[in-house]
Amino acid sequence: MALSAPQKTAAQLVGVVVVMGALAWASVPFYDWFCRxxxxxxxxxxxxxxxxxxxxxxxxxxxxxxxxxxxPWEFKPVVREMELKIGETGLAFYEAYNPTNxxxxxxxxxxVTPYSAGAFFEKIQCFCFDEQILQPGExxxxxxxxxxxxxxxxxxxxxxxxxxxxxxxxxxxxxxxGYAALEPGENTGAVSNMN
Numbered sequence: 346m347a348l349s350a351p352q353k354t355a356a357q358l359v360g361v362v363v364v365m366g367a368l369a370w371a372s373v374p375f376y377d378w379f380c381r382x383x384x385x386x387x388x389x390x391x392x393x394x395x396x397x398x399x400x401x402x403x404x405x406x407x408x409x410x411x412x413x414x415x416x417p418w419e420f421k422p423v424v425r426e427m428e429l430k431i432g433e434t435g436l437a438f439y440e441a442y443n444p445t446n447x448x449x450x451x452x453x454x455x456x457v458t459p460y461s462a463g464a465f466f467e468k469i470q471c472f473c474f475d476e477q478i479l480q481p482g483e484x485x486x487x488x489x490x491x492x493x494x495x496x497x498x499x500x501x502x503x504x505x506x507x508x509x510x511x512x513x514x515x516x517x518x519x520x521x522x523g524y525a526a527l528e529p530g531e532n533t534g535a536v537s538n539m540n
Contacts, residue, residue: 390494392467398495399432405508406493408437413516417445418479420515423486432495438486439472439513443479450520452476453513462509465497476518 348356406429408422423438443449453473457466468474472487479485489511497503 390464390467392469392492395434395469396432396467396492396495399430400495400498402431402498403428404431404493404497404506406435406437406491407508407510408439409510409512410439411512411514413514416451416515416517417449418443418451418515420513429493431493431497434469434490434492436488436490437511438488440484440486441477441479441515442484443481446481448478448480448520448524450476450478450518450524451515452518453515455511455513458510458512459506461500461502462493462497462506465494465500465503466509466511467492467494473513476521478520478524 405426407426408424410420410422412418412420419440419442421440423440427435427437429435441451455471455473457463469490469492471489471491473489477485477487491511493509497506
């Protein structure tokens with residue numbers, strides 16, 4: 346049975362809508378994968394171990410912290426800047442404090458600038474890999490272990506980078522289903538310093 350011209354047009358439009366919907370659905374995970382592989386947009390890499398090579402050249406790492414507008418925590422880097430040899434493993438801490446009277450879960454998004462350094466900034470461990478839960482009045486120091494890949498000195502753009510800024514933005518997320526508040530003295534896995 347042949348379709349009439351209006352039916353063909355309607356079928357083609359439905360096909361276009363389905364294809365556009367599929368592309369929109371796939372674009373977010375594809376973009377995320379692309380950024381992680383290439384370092385595009387300042388997305389960092391993840392390393393399982395320290396770098397095999399440490400160069401005599403140094404690089405300055407700056408640390409930045411911000412919060413989504415409605416996030417009630419206080420959040421800041423413990424140290425604003427450090428200098429490392431390229432390839433040397435660095436350890437930095439960020440401090441978070443929950444001044445409210447309720448437990449709050451938070452997740453951190455991150456990037457590095459300049460964006461050309463993203464493909465060379467490797468995190469080994471990071472508080473940003475997991476959501477964090479702070480009890481009322483709890484203050485924690487959260488670690489990030491990282492290095493700058495020595496290949497940065499051979500990169501067309503990377504070789505001109507002398508300072509990298511690592512930025513985190515914390516935003517509130519829902520508490521896990523069935524979450525019960527911890528007893529005083531228990532902590533969430535971060536380094537806790539109760540007020």
